[in-house]
Amino acid sequence: MTTPEVQQTLAKAAGFSGTSLHTGEKVSLKLQPAPVDHGIKFKRKDLQDEPTIDAKIDNLKTVERATTIGEGSVRVHTVEHILSALSAMGVDNAIVEMDANEPPIGDGSAQPYVDVIKRAGLTPQEAPRKFLDVREPVHVESKTGALLVLLPDENFRISCTQAGPNNRFTQFFSTEITPATFEREIAPARTFVYYEDVRALMDKNLIKGGSIENAVVVRGDAVLSKEPLRFEDEFVRHKILDIIGDLALVGRRIRGHVVAIKPGHAANAELARALAREQTRRSALEVPRAMPRGDGGLNTDEVMQILPHRYPFLMVDRIVDFEGENKITGVKLVSINEPFFQGHFPGHPVMPGVMLVEAMAQVASVLLFKLAKTSSRIGYFMSADGVKFRKPVFPGDTIFIHAELTKARGNRLAKAKCHCVVNDAVVSEGELMFTFLER
Numbered sequence: 552m553t554t555p556e557v558q559q560t561l562a563k564a565a566g567f568s569g570t571s572l573h574t575g576e577k578v579s580l581k582l583q584p585a586p587v588d589h590g591i592k593f594k595r596k597d598l599q600d601e602p603t604i605d606a607k608i609d610n611l612k613t614v615e616r617a618t619t620i621g622e623g624s625v626r627v628h629t630v631e632h633i634l635s636a637l638s639a640m641g642v643d644n645a646i647v648e649m650d651a652n653e654p655p656i657g658d659g660s661a662q663p664y665v666d667v668i669k670r671a672g673l674t675p676q677e678a679p680r681k682f683l684d685v686r687e688p689v690h691v692e693s694k695t696g697a698l699l700v701l702l703p704d705e706n707f708r709i710s711c712t713q714a715g716p717n718n719r720f721t722q723f724f725s726t727e728i729t730p731a732t733f734e735r736e737i738a739p740a741r742t743f744v745y746y747e748d749v750r751a752l753m754d755k756n757l758i759k760g761g762s763i764e765n766a767v768v769v770r771g772d773a774v775l776s777k778e779p780l781r782f783e784d785e786f787v788r789h790k791i792l793d794i795i796g797d798l799a800l801v802g803r804r805i806r807g808h809v810v811a812i813k814p815g816h817a818a819n820a821e822l823a824r825a826l827a828r829e830q831t832r833r834s835a836l837e838v839p840r841a842m843p844r845g846d847g848g849l850n851t852d853e854v855m856q857i858l859p860h861r862y863p864f865l866m867v868d869r870i871v872d873f874e875g876e877n878k879i880t881g882v883k884l885v886s887i888n889e890p891f892f893q894g895h896f897p898g899h900p901v902m903p904g905v906m907l908v909e910a911m912a913q914v915a916s917v918l919l920f921k922l923a924k925t926s927s928r929i930g931y932f933m934s935a936d937g938v939k940f941r942k943p944v945f946p947g948d949t950i951f952i953h954a955e956l957t958k959a960r961g962n963r964l965a966k967a968k969c970h971c972v973v974n975d976a977v978v979s980e981g982e983l984m985f986t987f988l989e990r
């Protein structure tokens with residue numbers, strides 16, 4: 552077993568100043584350390600109350616030429632290069648402070664951001680990293696000819712084909728993304744633009760800070776830039792840089808192989824969205840993170856040693872948590888194969904409320920058994936008070952059944968407050984009373 556990778560933040564603050572691409576004004580950027588599970592957030596120091604914007608795909612606003620995120624009316628533009636550097640260099644948690652609406656563009660590559668991250672240094676934190684493991688191929692396609700496929704892989708790897716107009720400058724590059732490969736092979740690759748495109752933008756005054764200082768300009772077969780190409784295939788490497796930055800908006804480290812053909816921000820963002828959706832779906836199915844292994848919970852077999860109930864009436868799949876002496880959490884995965892769905896109702900399967908009450912009673916019984924430490928007596932369900940059904944439960948739902956012992960009178964009577972939760976919402980609740988009888 553390898554030790555789990557832990558989250559990292561910056562060892563100290565560090566920053567630099569430069570020019571903003573769109574306004575041409577001076578902007579200062581400062582990276583600050585942040586606590587566990589904070590993720591990457593941008594902070595607008597130039598605005599009142601210094602609002603922050605979470606670098607999350609939900610906050611994506613536009614993908615035209617660069618990636619813009621925002622919350623409310625606050626925006627941050629051109630975030631992909633700094634996000635790429637933070638993600639690839641292994642920074643999980645940080646605040647990116649800026650006194651403008653976009654980071655300094657630098658030389659159009661991720662090099663200045665790598666430099667500032669290295670000046671700040673990294674420090675490990677006391678929480679495991681969050682990964683998104685690709686289990687089956689995911690693919691997105693756009694009308695512009697971009698195609699991205701994400702395949703399962705133990706590591707994060709990108710293979711990319713880039714092609715310019717009339718397939719000029721067709722390049723291919725493939726690499727695993729690690730801090731070392733990123734710094735050496737990807738970070739120095741600069742933004743490139745087609746002369747036809749920038750001329751129109753310059754006419755519209757949309758890129759005041761743009762020049763051959765911070766981008767490679769391609770005009771026909773010619774390459775105009777301040778310094779010669781840094782790699783023969785610099786363009787495809789920059790495409791990979793952008794993919795890393797856009798996928799960082801997923802908020803988890805991806806273990807998978809991205810195969811990209813003529814990618815762009817729009818297609819990258821669409822892939823990030825698909826991954827975020829998949830992650831949401833998985834989280835809904837995951838048992839709580841506090842789920843105790845071994846002694847802590849009970850598997851189906853152990854539950855069946857305690858409860859006399861059997862198919863089709865066993866309403867608990869597992870006990871996932873005991874909290875102290877008087878709290879318990881059980882799980883029931885509701886399948887379309889439940890016999891009651893045949894008649895409740897054909898064409899519109901809804902779990903009967905009484906079955907939810909039964910599920911609460913069974914979970915509470917397991918708790919009573921644990922307290923009594925004997926199976927010679929059996930708890931009988933006597934009454935239910937204040938039972939409410941707040942939301943319907945459908946096939947495919949995972950019910951978390953919580954019970955808390957509120958009263959125990961001698962060895963004869965006990966009361967438990969119970970509620971059932973699906974997707975973080977309470978679907979039913981009630982207070983149940985039990986009595987004990989010899990088997």
Ligand SMILES: [Zn+2]
Nearest residue numbers: 631742789793
């Ligand atoms: Zn870029």
